[in-house]
Amino acid sequence: MRQGVRAVRAAAVELWLPILMIVLVWxxxxxxxxxxxxxxxxxxxxxxxxxxxxxxxxxxxxSVRNFLVGLVIATVIGIGAGLVLALRESLYDAALPVFEFMRSVPGIVLxxxxxxxxxxxxxMKVAVIAYGAIWPILLGTIDGVRSLDPLVRDMMRSYHxxxxxxxxxxxxxxASPQILAGARISVALGVVLIIASEYVASTHGIGYVQLHAERTxxxxxxxxxxxxxxxLGYTSNIAFRGIERYLLRWYHGLRTAGQGGSAS
Known part of the structure; x- marks a missing residue:
């Protein structure tokens, strides 16, 4: 019961301003x-x-299909490459200049x-979305893995x-909190890149419809x-928040327990 009331209250807090703006514009x-x-x-x-x-x-x-496929590809490659780079210090140092150069090139330009x-x-559209969305996930994975306690790594090696x-x-x-934080940024970038990828040499999609309507x-x-x-961007964000809340339920539980312990 309390959870239902809390969910309704959170929805009301989140939606009152958009509803008010719609009424005012109307x-x-x-x-x-x-x-x-x-x-x-x-x-x-x-x-x-x-x-x-x-x-x-x-x-x-x-458009939604291309967005989801591109995001899945970016997630798989970003987490996989991030793990390899974070666990191999020499490889990370060698690849860092290349990654810094590549991620500074916007996906729209490519x-x-x-x-x-x-x-x-x-x-082509999936490739553009995947390229632009991969960098936050990749860097979040590297940062998350490298931020693990060195004592934990030593213990894993000691126990073989x-x-x-x-x-x-x-x-x-x-590393999942940092990975999901990067993925959340990638979701927003992917929505933007849907339009960019459909502006050129396209015959269908939301971006094509928007550009054709503008020109006519x-x-x-x-x-x-x-x-x-x-x-689409708003619903994607809500869906990802639900996935993030589910995957990080242990993390939020630890934080809540830690806050309760410090308060007492």
């Missing part, structure tokens, strides 16, 4: 005659016609490069614990695509 634009800022009611009607019926399968679903190397299609048990039972759980001066359609992108 009222402020109700009589708008601006070509570039149509009434929010008209945008909402266009959103319903486009994204709840016509384009949900042809444009929204492919769209033409991936277009030439991979070609037109969803593979097999490497797979070290990774699964000690290293990955200990279909302003309500353009705003509806932007609203859909915001909804």
């Amino acid at each position: 009222v402020a634009t109700a009589r708008s005659s601006s070509f570039y800022f149509p009434p929010l009611q008209q945008v909402a009607q266009t959103f319903q016609q486009m994204w709840l019926f016509d384009r949900i399968g042809s444009d929204a679903a492919p 769209v033409p490069v991936f277009l030439v190397l991979i070609g037109v299609g969803d593979g 614990i097999p490497i797979h048990h070290r990774l699964l039972r000690v290293i990955l759980p200990g 001066f279909a302003i309500p359609e353009m705003w509806s695509a932007l609203i859909l992108l915001g909804i």
